[in-house]
Amino acid sequence: MVENSATAAVKTKEMIKTPSGFNIIWRELMRDKLALISLICLIGIAAFVYGVSLVLDQEEIVRVDLFAIYQSPGEDFILGTDYGGRDVFGQLIIGTKNSLSIAIIVTLMTGFIGVVFGLVAGYFGGHIDNMLMRILDFFNILPFTMIVIAFVAIVPTYSVLTFSIIMAAFLWMGIARLIRSKALQEKELDYIQAARTLGTSNFKIIFKHLLPNCSSLIIVTMTLNLAANIGLESGLSFLGFGFPEDTPSLGTLLSYARNPQTLEYRWWIWVPASVLILILMLCINNVGQALKRATDARQRRG
Amino acid sequence: MGFLKVEDLKVHFPIKGGFFGRTLGYVKAVDGVSFNLEKGKTYGLVGESGSGKSTTGRAIIGLNHITDGKIEFEDKEITKIHRAKAEIRKDIQMIFQDPYSSLNPKKRVLDIVAEPLRNFERLSRKEERFKVQELLELVGLSPESILKYPHEFSGGQRQRIGIARAVALKPKLIIADEPVSALDVSVQAQVLNFMKEIQRELDLTYLFISHDLGVIRHMCDHIGIMYKGRFVEEGTANEIFNEPQHIYTKRLIAAIPDIDPNKREELKRFRAEVSTEYEQAYNDYFDEEGLAYGLKPISETHLVALPEKG
């Protein structure tokens, strides 16, 4: 009996150390009903939006039609039209596509900057870490919305790319901090020391040893960041500092509600977009939280 | 002509603090250690935890910053070599204490064992695979296991993988940092005997670091006893175990357990004796800070840390 429980203990210990952690994460996700529904929802929305926007004629949708302004939902337009007579439903599809795309681009950019920054600071430690952390602290205290708005206002050639670069430039700190502390822990482990004695270069150690061992943390953080970025992007577009009007995002539709008339009487313009943003953010957050539980052995549900 | 010569090695870690993170003082992990290592022999570094034995090993291979002193390997000074690709890395390798953390959990055995080969030798995929299989066979693992991950092996098997990795480049010196202390006692002997085997086969020299005198006795030709960053006694295995001179060494040896139950009473009395002697003579063997004195030769190979007067 004692023998058995001892081997069982060893086994569980080994299970936790299992590197094929992706299987575990996947299993956990499948077990978490809410997260599973959210994931299906997300995939559905994304597939629908990207699929339909292939068929939709974007030029047609953003073209102003003065004979059809502010039409309420009906036969001609499922979700009515805005002040330019543009089809809200079509804008919703394109807006969701644009919002999702830019959120993904920004998440990847911040992920890249943050991971490299965090790994370098954590692996080298000492003076390098000190210096990098000072820089991070500085970026951290900047009021994000203000700085981004100011930058967006002055950039001469304003496009989706410059917008995402500006956003990413002030959003990489969170993930950098997390990766740094993970790297600080991880580099004390013998396999990193071993790699050094085997003549592996620092560059290789960082990207071939440290990076794979931070992968689950990176995936979880980036998922949660994706949700946050959708909110940030639509917020900036709402204020009028996001996408230009000919590339509508979900925030652009909401920005029409800054006109009190629209807010009060023409709900069809801004309510669907709000609901969609909420659904997207909740779903992505649910998936992210489930991933977080799955990668944290203490929180695992069993 | 020496194989490995360590001269007055010092590794001090600064204690940061105060207003601007100034250095307030130093932890003297290794404080003036000298010894020589002959080719093909095994040198044992013994001491309690925190005595600086592991730091010494890590400093030699370049994992710790060396504050002062000199290390010569085959008459070449290697104290200041930090480059990853330095040839010296091929000749000195290390076996780590914890077989669980010393293998990257995200890598297959093939990648783990091939890592040093990829750093120093240009092999084709096929050659590399063949070489790794050869190495696995050498350490007694099935060559089919190259695609498995570390967690699929037991502690003893993992340590063998670590050894395969360490010998992949045909090194001359292997620093073994407590290679068996994380293993079950039943597996310890297996791994130790196996290490002796490959020592003969590959003509290796070991610097064997351990806190376990039983293991050291089994493995080593020469022994250095460390205490608080300094040597208290150095000599051949015979001299250390049969004629210990320093009071600290005596105490360590008295603490070795004996499996013969008939000797239990005798051993107990002996330990009590040594313990009283240790307390009474403490001031004769250690200075005011509780550190060992410099080493004085009492025979050709036997050195003991004794105060000037005695």
Added chain:
Amino acid sequence: MWKFSLRRILIMIPQLFALSLLIFILAKMMPGDALSGKIDPNIDPARIEELREEMGWNDPWHEQYARWVGGVVKGDFGQSFRFKMPVTEIIGQRIVNSFWLSLVTLILTYLIAIPLGITSGRFNDTLRDHLITGYSYIGFATPLFIFALVMLWVFGFQLQWFPTSGSVAPGLEPGTFDYVASKLYHLLLPAFSMALIQTYSTIQYLRNEIVDTKQRDFIITARAKGASETRVYNNHILRNSLLPIAAFFGYEITLLIGGSIFVENIFGYPGMGQLLVESITLRDYSVVTATTLLFGVASVLGALLSDIILSIIDPRIRIK
């Protein structure tokens, strides 16, 4: 503690320097300068050049920077070329409005979050806890501007319980009771919108802290001695958990600043956030620079304040 505070303040100096430099560069990059808006296009270009020289626009950048910083320190942010008056004057009233909005929001946040956090922690894994956690999680996942829009729609337009724009009803004499009451009335809806959304971190922190402390030995000892449950909570658990909450308010300032820009624009509340957006749309760059700088300085000071208070409460962080 003094040592830590002093060191923390010393760290702040390069931060402020970098902040001012960043904003100065922003200002320099902005298209056009104060003159291009001010001057009649019929004026001789040579005269413009003369004026530029006079204003120091042709000096090396570090001299311009030094002059600008010198002005800022004395409270001189230059001239707004849209409103033709000193920026400081424009900002004056707005800053007061923003300050009150932030203060009321902060108070409301704590009034909502602390009781909920305590309930959630004390009765963890009950229905009550799940409801509270669910609410704060939805708050966390909802963008502030959407929530604020909905609040304005429901309580401002549909139910008409609250005013839908402005900071005070027109025609009231400053200093009278009615004036103050009207100000507060205008504040409530925007402040509630922000507060309800921002409770997540406080509730979660309190909950985790209480769940943790609950199982500590000294709490079990207190219970074993026969202290009543209320006494255990008031004297032992809360004392440990509430102080850090109070200290976090400095960090909350950054959040409040970020939120104010949305809330002020949605509720038409004349504060700094609204000013920033307005002046960018009007290309009134000297105002943009000034507001951005002030927001930045407020964040820096907030972080400083929290760090110092935390170091007093929790000696462990002083080591770092």
